[in-house]
Amino acid sequence: MAKYFLRRFLQLVVVAFIISVLVFLLVHLLPGDPTVVILGANDTAHNRAILDQQLGLNLPLWHQYVIWLKGVFHGNLGQSYLNHQPVTATIKSGWPIDVELIIISQVIAFLVAIPLALVTSRRPNRALDNISTTSTFGMLALPPFVIAPIMVAVFAVGLHWFPATGYVPFTQDPAANIHDMILPSLAITAGSIAVYYRLFRSDLISTLQEDFITMARSKGLSNRWIMWRHAFRPSSFSLLAAAGVNIGALIAGTFIVEFLFAIPGLGYSLVQAVNQRDYLVVQGITLVVAVAYVVLQFIIDFLFTVVDPRVTRE
């Protein structure tokens, strides 16, 4: 177990290191001279040389990387060329919004998928099962940028149940905040529901054919007890794995809905920064999201070993 985690942790460090190098190099992929980007094309060569020195651009690349990485560890990701705000400030104000969206959407997804699967798996191929299996197959074809506009058209523009855009910070007005977040969260939850439901249902069906379930049945245990105490855990491994896999899709989803609903999360800032060519902001957000993603995968791997100890057996 310890050995397994040490290896996974080393993997994590290596991947994080490679991410940092690639993200650092991104800025150097830029065509042309960053000083031209900052000062404009008409400035003098002398001013450019001074800026070169200020930014450390005259140093060898590896040295620039070391300086940059030191800054990163001290919470300094540089500042925006445009409004001179530190990049870390943008990230600090943005990330709770992404996390909130992801958490709400995942809570909804599990609340829908798990009970539904528990009901339908007991009687596969009945009407309810067929309906949910078919409709979740359809939901697999509804990425956020397809379903979100439909939801806005129906629930915001048509029925006026929710605002079409806008965002109120949670600290300012929790109720309004949640109200604003429901529609965006629903838009990214569709795919999760479909994946979780389909996986959990098919695993439950196969678990229910195991001998220990027959045994439990013949002991006269109630169906509810069998489903929750005997079938749930052995069927939930793929569900957890899928939740881990799903994080990438969720990040993409939050970017889409933040853009559509004008919610100032990380995705919104990222897209804005890309359009304004605010490169350090792009670099900073990319680094933070990529590293957070890798760390989350690591945590989910850990949870996985808690649910299914067989994973670490070597």
Added chain:
Amino acid sequence: MPDDRELADTRSAPRLLTNQVPGLAAADELVVSRQSETLDSEDLLVSKPMGILFWLAIGWVGLVVVAAILANVLPLPNPDFQNYSSINASPSLHHLLGTDDLGRDLLSRLIFGARVSLVVGFCSVTVGLLFGGTLGLISGYKGGRLDTALNAGSFVLLAFPAIVAVIAIVAFWGASLFKVTVILSVAVIPLLYRVVRASSLSFANREFVTAARTLGATSARIVFREILPNVVPVAVTFGLITVAGVIVIEGSLAFLGLSVPLPTPSWGNIIAEGSSNGELNINPYIMLWPVLSMFLLLLSINLIGDRLRQRFDIREGLL
């Protein structure tokens, strides 16, 4: 020593699919679900006929492909032509799907927009299969140092959240049809590599391969004549699911305004234009057509992939 290597494989495969295929989880199921003898009727009826839905799905994909190829030949107005005398027109005989806020014909934009999704989707998966597939085929059969190195590389690449990496590269490199296709090709190489490698590995020690080796066949012959034909169904099925995933990523990028630059239409950017604040109120058709087409296209590709998977009986013991 099947222990370590296989354990690592079964556990890492889902992660890869994860990134690359947001919102599209036929692939996840394929990989994640553990091997089991389910009573699932789907699995039992491997050789049942494909069914009418399958052919409808083929029909829709075919229609979209043909329309996209023939876009220049079809009697359509220029997708960028702005006709100010018919702005936000409803569907009519003259404009079958209506016009947008600049008086551009929506059917024309829809059909020309399909080109972007299809080119990006099919080209990057083809390139991904050529490179990733070939490498996977060889390293699955050969094993050894090459395999170890490629595995490590593919893990690192798959550890990136695809959408973030793609956005970052587009931000610094710029967006065009060619660049987006190149970036997404690179993004799917490690994914398809892992799938093909796993499949190749599962055939590497089968009797017919041993027999060929005993008869003195060269490695190249074994890989391409013995293993490749067996790997093709898996590669094609997965490739198809990946096409849907790539189309989703391209659509997301286009929606965010980070794919093919305007005014070139693509389904993603038409949806974004049509979902802007006032537009949903005034003319929901702008958004409706590409949303419907995209939904049906993804549904069809998923359905075809799903049926092929059943037909070839691909389960995920492999991965």
